[in-house]
Amino acid sequence: MNLSQYLPLTETTYFILLALLKPGHGYYVMQKVEELSGGKVRIAAGTMYGAIENLLKQKWIESVPSNDKRRKVYQITILGKEVLNLETARLRDLIRIAESCGLQAEGSSHD
Amino acid sequence: MIKHRFFINRIDSIEEWLESYRRKGYRLADVKVSTGRHEFVKTEGKDTVPKVRVDYRVFKKQEDFEDYLSLFEDCGWRHIGGTRTNGLQYFEQAAPFASDEIFSDSISKAKRYKRISYMWLHLSVMYIPMAVVLHTSGAFDFTKLWHLKELYYTPGLWNMEGMHFWRAFLFETPFAAMRGFGGLLFLLLILLGAWFGVRSLFWYLKERKNCN
Numbered sequence: 001m002n003l004s005q006y007l008p009l010t011e012t013t014y015f016i017l018l019a020l021l022k023p024g025h026g027y028y029v030m031q032k033v034e035e036l037s038g039g040k041v042r043i044a045a046g047t048m049y050g051a052i053e054n055l056l057k058q059k060w061i062e063s064v065p066s067n068d069k070r071r072k073v074y075q076i077t078i079l080g081k082e083v084l085n086l087e088t089a090r091l092r093d094l095i096r097i098a099e100s101c102g103l104q105a106e107g108s109s110h111d
Numbered sequence: 112m113i114k115h116r117f118f119i120n121r122i123d124s125i126e127e128w129l130e131s132y133r134r135k136g137y138r139l140a141d142v143k144v145s146t147g148r149h150e151f152v153k154t155e156g157k158d159t160v161p162k163v164r165v166d167y168r169v170f171k172k173q174e175d176f177e178d179y180l181s182l183f184e185d186c187g188w189r190h191i192g193g194t195r196t197n198g199l200q201y202f203e204q205a206a207p208f209a210s211d212e213i214f215s216d217s218i219s220k221a222k223r224y225k226r227i228s229y230m231w232l233h234l235s236v237m238y239i240p241m242a243v244v245l246h247t248s249g250a251f252d253f254t255k256l257w258h259l260k261e262l263y264y265t266p267g268l269w270n271m272e273g274m275h276f277w278r279a280f281l282f283e284t285p286f287a288a289m290r291g292f293g294g295l296l297f298l299l300l301i302l303l304g305a306w307f308g309v310r311s312l313f314w315y316l317k318e319r320k321n322c323n
Binding site: 012025026027030042043044045046047048049050051069070071072 | 164166168174175177178179180181182183185186188202210212213214215216219220222
């Protein structure tokens with residue numbers, strides 16, 4: 001299967017996959033995403049539920065057993081990790097290209 | 112105060128309608144989605160009335176429904192109306208840390224209409240095989256509507272008299288009605304389902320277009 005057809009990922013998807021490198025329930029993911037993004041990405045409940053449903057369908061995340069009776073706990077799958085790696089490589093590549101064109105990250109000085 | 116608003120309405124218009132009562136200081140106290148019954152209670156000062164938002168989802172399993180409700184509760188949105196199977200889910204903003212809306216992007220918000228549309232179209236398509244069966248068994252013979260007597264199959268019914276006749280007549284009437292109007296009823300259900308489905312699909316596509 002050619003996974004690169006799914007790229008680029010939306011920012012929301014990318015952050016959710018990152019958050020689920022460690023298992024957690026929906027609300028954990030929301031908090032983690034907010035923390036990772038420094039408060040820039042805030043996912044609301046309805047959007048979060050739909051995103052989880054979607055990622056489960058694509059088999060990028062899976063539900064894992066837990067002690068919590070009411071909340072389902074999810075974790076990234078091997079497939080999900082592959083997608084995450086591909087997207088990260090793509091972004092890295094873009095940055096490398098941008099830098100080769102003389103573009104520097106904001107606030108950093110050229111030596 | 113009790114008002115009715117049905118589930119066939121566009122969700123955005125239901126939310127606007129609820130908002131108009133909120134602004135007048137009415138808090139939504141109870142909702143029965145199946146009958147469209149909304150009970151409002153007058154409160155003091157409009158600042159204290161919590162916001163209500165509506166999602167559309169049905170669940171096959173109870174555990175999925177619980178998981179969904181827990182997520183909203185964790186986020187500070189209290190479930191105040193809707194059941195596992197009837198679709199419209201009402202949430203009240205119950206905590207100070209709750210987000211402003213229950214959707215953080217417009218595509219996931221538009222998808223409410225996609226789910227509603229699929230539900231109606233599914234319903235409509237489900238009735239088609241039944242209608243075909245009815246058709247082949249002659250239920251769509253509309254000419255019978257002009258000869259109502261022929262809808263009754265009890266031998267010698269029209270020669271009976273008095274109590275005997277009325278008992279046999281009334282006993283068969285529901286069956287006769289099904290024979291005569293059942294086909295029409297199915298046709299109506301199929302067309303209604305298709306109409307509501309297409310309408311919701313149109314809303315979905317329109318909102319999606321606005322996203323891009």
